[in-house]
Amino acid sequence: MPGMRATGDHLVGFYGEAQPLVERVAAFLEAGLRANDAAILIATAEHREMVESALSAHGLDLESARSRGQYVALDARETLAKFMGAAAPDRGLFNDSVGAVLAEAQANYMRVRIYGEMVSLLWAEGRSAAAIALESLWNDVIGDRLSLLCGYMVGALGHSANELDGITAAHTDVVDPDPRHPRLSA
Numbered sequence: 001m002p003g004m005r006a007t008g009d010h011l012v013g014f015y016g017e018a019q020p021l022v023e024r025v026a027a028f029l030e031a032g033l034r035a036n037d038a039a040i041l042i043a044t045a046e047h048r049e050m051v052e053s054a055l056s057a058h059g060l061d062l063e064s065a066r067s068r069g070q071y072v073a074l075d076a077r078e079t080l081a082k083f084m085g086a087a088a089p090d091r092g093l094f095n096d097s098v099g100a101v102l103a104e105a106q107a108n109y110m111r112v113r114i115y116g117e118m119v120s121l122l123w124a125e126g127r128s129a130a131a132i133a134l135e136s137l138w139n140d141v142i143g144d145r146l147s148l149l150c151g152y153m154v155g156a157l158g159h160s161a162n163e164l165d166g167i168t169a170a171h172t173d174v175v176d177p178d179p180r181h182p183r184l185s186a
Helices: 018-034 045-057 062-067 076-081 091-108 118-124 128-141 161-169
Strands: 010-015 038-043 071-075 112-116 146-153 173-175
Touching: 010 018, 010 128, 018 038, 018 045, 018 112, 018 146, 038 045, 038 076, 038 091, 045 062, 045 071, 062 071, 071 076, 071 091, 076 118, 091 112, 091 128, 118 128, 118 146, 128 146
Parallel strands: 010 146, 010 173, 038 071, 038 112, 112 146
Antiparallel strands: none
């Protein structure tokens, strides 16, 4: 992907509507699947269904990819519940749940692409410190074989400039929502 390293990135995109988000995520994961990377989708049920529909419309056989362990789809709320404490994510539980999924993907595929919106759920609940702490946990697991795209719905961004700066600072780049943007085109 011109202008974007294939791995080792922690990207963030801000979206006002679901469709640009879905297009960006589908393009991001499709590029990985076509390059024989693993793809992990951690999203709400609505967004998972929309992304999977877009991937299938682009000719990807998700059932085959799923059976090979190349494609994994997880519910963002259920996954978040596995490692969230009262105020912040628990590192050990994060490693046990999300880390186990990553380890399995990395055992079978050279590179892994992940889209996650758990941070956006925390942010929408007004738990910005927990969202930033989760971004930090992600940064601890990103190596040269992992690329992570986080999506935030801008309707949920009613926070201070310092909190928003904390979110953008946790990422290597802020992406344009248009998947055809030259910086991120497949």
